[in-house]
Amino acid sequence: MGDKEKESTQEKQEEKVVSKKNKYRRDKPWDHEGIDHWKLEPFKQEDVKGATLVDETVFTTLFPKYREHYLRDWWPQVTSTLKQHHIECVLDLIEGSMTVRTTRKTWDPYIIIKARDFIKLLARSVPFPAAVKVLDDDTTCDIIKIGGTVSTKERFVKRRQRLIGPDGSTLKAIELLTQCYVLVQGNTVAAVGNFKGLKQVRKVVMDCMNNIHPIYNIKELMIKKELANDEKLKNESWDRFLPKFKKKNIKKKKVKIPKQKEKPLFPPEPTPSKVDLQIESGEYFLKEDERLAEKRKKKEEKANKVTQARLKEREKSFVAPKEPKRAKSTNDNAPTKSDVDIESLKKKLKKSQKSGGSSSSASDFVLEDKSKKMRDKEKDTKKGKKRKASDSEADVNKKKSEKTKKKKKSELL
Numbered sequence: 001m002g003d004k005e006k007e008s009t010q011e012k013q014e015e016k017v018v019s020k021k022n023k024y025r026r027d028k029p030w031d032h033e034g035i036d037h038w039k040l041e042p043f044k045q046e047d048v049k050g051a052t053l054v055d056e057t058v059f060t061t062l063f064p065k066y067r068e069h070y071l072r073d074w075w076p077q078v079t080s081t082l083k084q085h086h087i088e089c090v091l092d093l094i095e096g097s098m099t100v101r102t103t104r105k106t107w108d109p110y111i112i113i114k115a116r117d118f119i120k121l122l123a124r125s126v127p128f129p130a131a132v133k134v135l136d137d138d139t140t141c142d143i144i145k146i147g148g149t150v151s152t153k154e155r156f157v158k159r160r161q162r163l164i165g166p167d168g169s170t171l172k173a174i175e176l177l178t179q180c181y182v183l184v185q186g187n188t189v190a191a192v193g194n195f196k197g198l199k200q201v202r203k204v205v206m207d208c209m210n211n212i213h214p215i216y217n218i219k220e221l222m223i224k225k226e227l228a229n230d231e232k233l234k235n236e237s238w239d240r241f242l243p244k245f246k247k248k249n250i251k252k253k254k255v256k257i258p259k260q261k262e263k264p265l266f267p268p269e270p271t272p273s274k275v276d277l278q279i280e281s282g283e284y285f286l287k288e289d290e291r292l293a294e295k296r297k298k299k300e301e302k303a304n305k306v307t308q309a310r311l312k313e314r315e316k317s318f319v320a321p322k323e324p325k326r327a328k329s330t331n332d333n334a335p336t337k338s339d340v341d342i343e344s345l346k347k348k349l350k351k352s353q354k355s356g357g358s359s360s361s362a363s364d365f366v367l368e369d370k371s372k373k374m375r376d377k378e379k380d381t382k383k384g385k386k387r388k389a390s391d392s393e394a395d396v397n398k399k400k401s402e403k404t405k406k407k408k409k410s411e412l413l
């Protein structure tokens with residue numbers, strides 16, 4: 001018994017130590033671990049105690065002209081769906097507007113805002129089956145404006161087409177992963193779905209317009225979806241599994257901007273006319289004869305200048321060019337002192353004296369070859385001249401004989 005009492009006292013002491021932090025907290029029988037605090041319970045008419053709304057609220061939206069035919073066909077279904085929630089709707093084709101207003105029977109205060117979003121989606125080319133889902137409690141809509149995100153129109157069109165993808169493949173992938181209906185129309189993107197999915201759609205759209213390809217976000221969403229289905233990794237951090245994409249800084253060629261010419265503050269002076277120039281020179285006050293005489297003088301002066309220039313050019317061809325000074329060249333063929341054989345010269349002198357020839361100096365023997373050549377040349381020239389003279393006399397005689405023959409023939413005839 002003593003041991004049991006000791007154990008009970010120890011347990012009580014431990015409980016007292018734990019209960020110091022939560023001194024005033026008591027157990028709540030209606031709150032337990034099986035309850036989902038984030039669950040949205042449906043809002044019913046029984047939850048509204050008492051009466052209807054205090055005042056009437058009205059919302060109107062305009063729609064484009066090309067949407068008129070579609071709305072006219074689907075308007076009976078629109079009125080029947082809104083009537084279930086006790087809301088009136090009017091289609092004005094003259095003004096091109098849709099109006100939504102509450103009635104005395106409406107008990108949901110937030111349904112009018114849902115109805116406003118519903119007609120807004122219809123005006124933005126969202127089909128009726130997708131737009132009706134906005135009236136449910138779980139679904140909402142988000143209209144993302146993408147018009148002013150990009151500076152140039154060409155870049156905006158390319159990025160918007162990137163969001164849609166080839167044959168709408170990327171848009172379909174976004175819809176499947178986020179479980180939302182997405183429509184790209186003009187400068188806006190309309191999305192219908194749950195809160196979590198709309199948040200993901202907005203991130204993908206804005207990243208795409210900021211030059212981040214949607215394929216990166218789609219890959220990330222696919223990995224997250226697979227990890228959420230795994231019970232082991234459901235409550236752990238997913239940072240190690242998610243891909244990390246690095247930005248590549250590609251160097252672009254620097255475009256040289258041409259310097260703009262500085263424009264003067266004042267406009268340039270006007271060019272003077274012919275009359276102004278004549279007044280300045282004094283021609284304007286002269287007579288016509290005097291003007292013509294001056295023109296002739298000017299023409300003659302110009303002609304004289306041209307002729308003088310031409311004469312100078314012609315004279316240049318007759319001027320002899322300056323000959324370059326030639327260097328004194330030594331005759332290699334001339335015999336030098338070293339080349340002359342003295343003993344052979346002595347023998348020749350002795351022979352000439354024996355033969356009784358005229359006395360001759362050593363220079364005659366040295367220059368003997370040259371003198372012979374000169375004599376031969378003189379003989380050749382004399383013979384050539386004699387031949388030419390004989391040829392010319394023969395030609396003259398032939399011509400005379402031909403003339404005499406012609407005269408005789410003419411006399412005979």
